Amino acid sequence: MNPTLIVSLIVIGLLAGILSGFMGVGGGVIMIPLMVLFLGYSQHQAQGLSLAVLSVPVTFLAAYTYYVNPLEGEAPFSWKFGIVIALSFVVGGLIGSKFAVAIPQNVLRKSFAVILIIAAVKMFFTK
Template identity: 35%
Template sequence: MLESPARFGSIFGVACVVGVMSGLFGVGGGVLLVPLLVLLFGFEQHRAQGTSLIALVPPSGLLAFLVYYRAHEVDVQVGLLIIPGVFLGGLLGGKLAARLSPQRMRIVFAALLFVAGSWQVVSAWAK
């Protein structure tokens, strides 16, 4: 997928923006990166999601966590309670994703983003 220096530079630039937004808003970078890989770079939905996981989980998650932890903005007990559910849910989600067609996967992902975004808009204006 990196057949030219321009494409490499474009993907790197998008990754930098996604990293900043992920750290700034505390969202999984995949919420931002997956649609960009699909729309800007022509990735198939499953490949975009898999690429996002390998690229974002270790570096962005760990580094952003450390910044928030140092600022005393982490509830460690709740975080530790969440880990087993995320682990098992991630395993199950990956298996379910493998059964969906790329088109169906993209529709489900778009619906998830729409619902989450709508919820955020409504709750932000309600306060």
């Protein structure tokens, strides 16, 4: 691997990790566009690599930090809820990936962009 590629990979990982830990956004929201822009990956390649990166060990430490540092007067989140959601996420991820690999890249990329826009607008205008 050439040094520029290594630096690009490190920057993508750091930005995704920092923003994921700081804002709770899925690292894929950050990594996928960066992989398309900086690595020249197709939408399919970027989504696949993002899923490979976002495994349990990557997110556990950030989640643990939130668990042990709840806001004053709040209980920490429920690990039981997290386990149920995670197991459902595994099934949903399998189903979603089966659909995604069957969709042309331009449709997949536009669908991804629409979801990001809807989420951004909703978050911006919600009090």
